[in-house]
Amino acid sequence: MNSWPLWEVFIRSKNGLSHKHVGSLHAADAEMAMENARDVYTRRNEGVSIWVVESRHITASSPNQSEALFEPANDKVYRHPTFYDVPDEIKHM
Amino acid sequence: MTTEQQVDYILRLGDNALILGQRLGEWCGHGPVLEQDIAITNIALDLVGQARNWLALAGEVEGKGRDEDQVAFLRDAGEYRNILLVEHANEDFAYTIVRQFLFDSYNYYLHEGLAKSSHEQISAIANRSLKEVTYHLRYSSEWMIRLGDGTEVSHQKMQQALNDLWIYADEPLIADEVDEAAHQAGWGPNLAELRPLVEAKRKAIIQEATLTTPEVGYPQQGGKQGLHTEELGFILADMQWLQRAYPGAEW
Numbered sequence: 252m253n254s255w256p257l258w259e260v261f262i263r264s265k266n267g268l269s270h271k272h273v274g275s276l277h278a279a280d281a282e283m284a285m286e287n288a289r290d291v292y293t294r295r296n297e298g299v300s301i302w303v304v305e306s307r308h309i310t311a312s313s314p315n316q317s318e319a320l321f322e323p324a325n326d327k328v329y330r331h332p333t334f335y336d337v338p339d340e341i342k343h344m
Numbered sequence: 345m346t347t348e349q350q351v352d353y354i355l356r357l358g359d360n361a362l363i364l365g366q367r368l369g370e371w372c373g374h375g376p377v378l379e380q381d382i383a384i385t386n387i388a389l390d391l392v393g394q395a396r397n398w399l400a401l402a403g404e405v406e407g408k409g410r411d412e413d414q415v416a417f418l419r420d421a422g423e424y425r426n427i428l429l430v431e432h433a434n435e436d437f438a439y440t441i442v443r444q445f446l447f448d449s450y451n452y453y454l455h456e457g458l459a460k461s462s463h464e465q466i467s468a469i470a471n472r473s474l475k476e477v478t479y480h481l482r483y484s485s486e487w488m489i490r491l492g493d494g495t496e497v498s499h500q501k502m503q504q505a506l507n508d509l510w511i512y513a514d515e516p517l518i519a520d521e522v523d524e525a526a527h528q529a530g531w532g533p534n535l536a537e538l539r540p541l542v543e544a545k546r547k548a549i550i551q552e553a554t555l556t557t558p559e560v561g562y563p564q565q566g567g568k569q570g571l572h573t574e575e576l577g578f579i580l581a582d583m584q585w586l587q588r589a590y591p592g593a594e595w
Contacts, residue, residue, distance in 0.1 A: 255377075276379050283490070286483065287379040290386050 257306040258284040260291075262298035270302050278303075345525045351406045352425055353526045354466070355415075356568055357458075358398030359426035362416060363576070364447060365391030366583050367434060376437050383483065384440070390476040397469045417587035421576045428567040429512035431576045438491060438501040442509050445484035449545045450516045450538075452481045457533025466531055485549045492553025499554065506550070507558045514563035517542060522568070 255277040261270035273292050278284035284303040293301070312320060324330065345353075368388035375381025400412040410418075429447055434440050455477045458470035491498040519527075519535040526532040550557050566572070586593060 277377060278379065279490075282486070286486065287383065290383040291379055294382075294386065 255279050258288075258303045259306050259309060260284075260288040261302040261304070262288075262292060263300035263302075264298055266299060270300065273297070275306060281305075345529045345531070347405065347407070349522045349525045350531075351402055352522045353531060354398055354402040354405060355425040356427075356522075358395045358402055358415070359424050360430050360447070360451070361391040361398060362395035363424070363426045363579060364430040364444075365389070365395060366579055367430065367432075368440070368444075370434055371440070380437075387444070387480055387483065390473075390480070394469070394473045394476070397472075401465055401469065413587070417584045421572050421580055422570045424567075424572060424576060424580075425570060426567055426572075426576075427512070427515045428564055428573055429509065429515065431567070431573060431579060432509060432512065433575055435505070436501065438498070438505040439509065441484055441487045441491065442502065442505040444480070445488045445549065446509060446513045446546070447516075448477065448481040448484045449549070450542050452477050453538050453541045453545075454516075454533065457538065461532060462530030488549050488555075489553045492550075492555045502553065503555050506555055510558040511560050511564045513546070514560070515565040515567060518563070518565055520568060 256279075257275055258278050259275050260273050262273045263270045276284065276287050276291055278287050281303060284305075285301060288301050288303050292298070365388045368384050368391065371381060371384045372388075373381065375384055395416070396412050399415040403410040403412060403415045406415075429443060432439070432443055455470045455474045458466055459474055461467040461470065488502070492502045493499070517535055517539045523532070523535050527534045547557065
């Protein structure tokens with residue numbers, strides 16, 4: 252059973268929100284992955300939609316490159332909307 | 345329909361769910377893989393939840409003031425009304441799946457009929473359970489096909505399980521006077537009309553699973569009338585010892 256491939260599971264918690272990665276599982280094929288995802292990850296009403304994708308189809312960024320990829324954004328403060336005064340009455344900003 | 349027949353009819357529904365739920369619960373921590381361990385115990389919990397509704401209703405109709413726990417935990421084997429199929433041992437995953445499929449293929453169409461019951465509570469419980477039962481049938485059908493049409497070993501194990509369990513496959517479809525009375529009263533479906541639907545479903549899945557339908561001279565029955573295999577005594581011993589040893593114990 253260890254030969255079953257690994258699948259990544261994404262769940263949309265309600266309509267209007269995007270699918271979020273919730274974890275992974277083993278399954279022989281897409282159909283079984285879907286059923287397993289339903290049983291393992293939506294037992295407590297977590298979702299309205301499931302995506303499963305075999306883990307080998309995901310291309311991940313390398314931790315070694317994280318400096319080159321992400322640090323240049325750190326000193327570009329002007330990309331962050333932090334210079335506005337938000338009035339107190341406005342919520343959810 | 346006499347009160348006794350009414351209680352019997354509802355007990356059959358509740359006891360099938362309770363005993364199969366208890367059986368499936370034995371897989372907890374022993375599933376072939378983590379994902380199936382969870383899947384099977386999910387189904388067990390669905391069934392125990394359904395059993396609670398049915399047994400509470402049975403206690404109500406009986407009118408002797410018994411609640412769902414007293415009905416579940418303080419009856420002896422001879423008072424249980426489940427079919428023989430559901431008390432059969434888990435054996436291995438193949439037996440568990442075949443038992444589940446034979447039950448689900450009946451239980452699904454039964455619930456479709458019960459959902460149209462003239463009895464308000466029966467129809468309400470059946471409607472609520474139908475979604476769960478639909479998923480159970482999908483799950484067990486899927487595994488029938490996957491393992492039947494799988495490897496040489498999985499095929500052989502599934503055929504063996506099917507051969508052994510087939511003698512219990514017919515009991516739920518054989519109507520006795522309680523089933524007849526329930527149908528007359530509009531409480532539940534006519535089993536004679538259910539039979540072709542159940543048989544067609546079983547035939548289609550067994551065929552897709554590349555398995556062979558066994559031949560049975562005469563089906564085993566008696567569970568619905570309280571005549572059980574010795575298996576039930578062991579299940580009840582497991583299930584009831586705590587309430588028997590410590591009456592009224594709570595969490």
